[in-house]
Amino acid sequence: MAKNKTIATEVDVLAFIDSYVGEEQKKADSYQLIALMRDWTGFEPKMWGPSIIGFGSYHYHYASGHEGDMPLLAFSPRKAAFSLYVYSPTEASKPLLEDLGKFKMGKSCIYVKKLSDIHIPVLEKMGKATIAYLNENKECGCREL
Numbered sequence: 112m113a114k115n116k117t118i119a120t121e122v123d124v125l126a127f128i129d130s131y132v133g134e135e136q137k138k139a140d141s142y143q144l145i146a147l148m149r150d151w152t153g154f155e156p157k158m159w160g161p162s163i164i165g166f167g168s169y170h171y172h173y174a175s176g177h178e179g180d181m182p183l184l185a186f187s188p189r190k191a192a193f194s195l196y197v198y199s200p201t202e203a204s205k206p207l208l209e210d211l212g213k214f215k216m217g218k219s220c221i222y223v224k225k226l227s228d229i230h231i232p233v234l235e236k237m238g239k240a241t242i243a244y245l246n247e248n249k250e251c252g253c254r255e256l
Contacts (some may be wrong), residue, residue: 115179119168122158131162131186140226141188144195145232148184151238163187163196169245183245185236192222197237199244207237 112206124145132138145156145164154167165182172178185196198204208216212229215222224231 117160117163117181117200119165119180119182120158120160123160124156124158126212127162127164128188136225137188140193141186143226144186147235148186148238150234152183152242154183157182159185162189163194166222167242179234183242192224193226195221195223195234197221197234197241199241201240201244204237204240204244207233207240211237221232 152166159165165185167183187194
């Protein structure tokens, strides 16, 4: 079975942002996301893999035997857009997408160009719903329900 590439590292989060993120607005948004996710989760940021900033963690174990650890909430300040790992497609979360703002949906993340494109209180509700889902189900919310 393949090993997970996304594992917690000891890389300094702020040093990563300063060296990886070139645009000042994206840096400011990254620092804002750190403050928000720290508040929502109660955990300090930690690097997961080479470019994901995660908060907290949970251990998952699938029927296939695959298991590992992942952050409860996370984001990556990628060049084209932020990848926000804050969403589980639960019945409570699905309607929140209508009020989120301007974004694109991936399989396991939400892509946004800048934070001013979305409604932060809606993002908070999504993140907290995802934390509740993960604490209850111990599996990625990206799996089909």
